[in-house]
Amino acid sequence: MSGKVRVGIIGLGSWGECHLEAFHALPHAEVVAVCDTRADRLKHAEAEYGVRHCYTDYEQLLEREDIDLVSVVTFEKMHLEPTVKALRSGKHVLVEKPVSTRKSEALEMRKVAGEYGRYVLPGHLLRFDPRYADMKRAINAGEIGQPVSMYMKRSRENKLFATYRRTHTVYELTIHDIDLAIWYAGSRVKSVRAHGRSVTNSDVPEVLWACLEFENGTLAHLHSNWMTPDKAGIAIADQIEVIGSKGTAHFETSNSGLQIWNGSGRTTPDTNIHIKTMHKQTAGSLREQLIYICDCLNRGIAPDYISFEDAIHGVEVADAIVQSADAGKEIVIG
Numbered sequence: 001m002s003g004k005v006r007v008g009i010i011g012l013g014s015w016g017e018c019h020l021e022a023f024h025a026l027p028h029a030e031v032v033a034v035c036d037t038r039a040d041r042l043k044h045a046e047a048e049y050g051v052r053h054c055y056t057d058y059e060q061l062l063e064r065e066d067i068d069l070v071s072v073v074t075f076e077k078m079h080l081e082p083t084v085k086a087l088r089s090g091k092h093v094l095v096e097k098p099v100s101t102r103k104s105e106a107l108e109m110r111k112v113a114g115e116y117g118r119y120v121l122p123g124h125l126l127r128f129d130p131r132y133a134d135m136k137r138a139i140n141a142g143e144i145g146q147p148v149s150m151y152m153k154r155s156r157e158n159k160l161f162a163t164y165r166r167t168h169t170v171y172e173l174t175i176h177d178i179d180l181a182i183w184y185a186g187s188r189v190k191s192v193r194a195h196g197r198s199v200t201n202s203d204v205p206e207v208l209w210a211c212l213e214f215e216n217g218t219l220a221h222l223h224s225n226w227m228t229p230d231k232a233g234i235a236i237a238d239q240i241e242v243i244g245s246k247g248t249a250h251f252e253t254s255n256s257g258l259q260i261w262n263g264s265g266r267t268t269p270d271t272n273i274h275i276k277t278m279h280k281q282t283a284g285s286l287r288e289q290l291i292y293i294c295d296c297l298n299r300g301i302a303p304d305y306i307s308f309e310d311a312i313h314g315v316e317v318a319d320a321i322v323q324s325a326d327a328g329k330e331i332v333i334g
């Protein structure tokens with residue numbers, strides 16, 4: 001393949017639109033077709049981005065032979081079917097996080113990708129955030145030694161819980177940190193002990209703690225929550241500290257550097273994940289991830305900076321976290 005990567009997007013909700021914006025702005029990509037069951041989303045894609053082929057049935061999108069890569073950006077629990085059907089139709093797939101909420105489904109995706117000789121790539125975009133990426137570089141370069149203790153916090157605005165309570169917090173938020181923790185530790189997780197709390201008697205916890213012990217002895221404490229008050233105006237309040245045998249790396253994001261003060265108060269927007277700029281480009285780790293994938297496909301090299309093996313193990317760890325929080329005991333991963 002060379003030239004532009006021809007893209008299809010399945011699922012045009014809030015994050016699917018970010019995929020559309022980011023791909024649309026890339027010189028190395030062309031969004032050929034999009035699909036959503038909601039016709040209003042398709043009208044928007046056509047009017048705003050000039051997408052010419054819009055479908056409410058993704059099987060019709062997959063019948064097209066002029067698509068190289070499909071982004072699957074549907075609901076968290078609905079990634080399996082579009083992913084395996086896209087692979088079987090000869091497309092590479094970028095499947096959003098969580099790749100699945102079941103390990104068996106993630107294994108099925110890997111199997112079908114192998115059978116059809118296509119890539120299935122997990123949407124773990126924090127590996128493309130220069131700060132998280134540079135921590136990994138520092139670990140690999142021996143600058144802080146082998147990680148001994150890791151603390152990772154992910155806080156989101158309370159209003160988002162109304163939507164994302166449809167999935168357990170571990171698959172929605174903590175899964176990002178599970179992927180980073182596996183990447184940094186360079187080891188499999190041996191056991192987990194987790195606690196969840198809901199302040200609204202919800203089925204899923206607004207506050208989740210998980211302590212991970214890796215096979216190589218590394219410890220990680222992951223803390224995810226939907227408790228940032230909406231009026232605080234802080235889109236993302238994340239934190240990470242990696243203590244190694246020779247040094248420490250850390251950063252904190254609640255002050256992204258940009259603050260907007262006006263009559264409604266103060267907002268601190270995120271500028272690192274995905275923003276649309278006034279000159280019709282985008283910036284952030286989503287863009288970096290898409291550039292990397294398109295570049296690999298164009299050059300015919302394996303996009304192995306992101307690891308589906310790690311993503312499968314991540315789902316396994318997430319499953320164990322749910323079990324541990326529910327059962328109130330440590331879960332050993334076999």
Ligand SMILES: NC(=O)c1ccc[n+]([C@@H]2O[C@H](COP(=O)([O-])OP(=O)(O)OC[C@H]3O[C@@H](n4cnc5c(N)ncnc54)[C@H](O)[C@@H]3O)[C@@H](O)[C@H]2O)c1
Nearest residue numbers: 011012013014015016035036037073074075076096097098
């Ligand atoms: N990587 C990140 O940082 C990040 C950020 C946000 C969301 N996400 C992930 O992206 C995925 C989507 O999240 P969202 O916030 O956009 O959700 P959303 O509810 O806003 O959008 C999901 C869309 O999928 C569509 N859809 C569902 N089933 C479909 C089907 N069979 N065919 C076609 N369209 C279908 C829905 O109509 C909806 O428009 C989730 O897995 C979520 O975890 C990732």
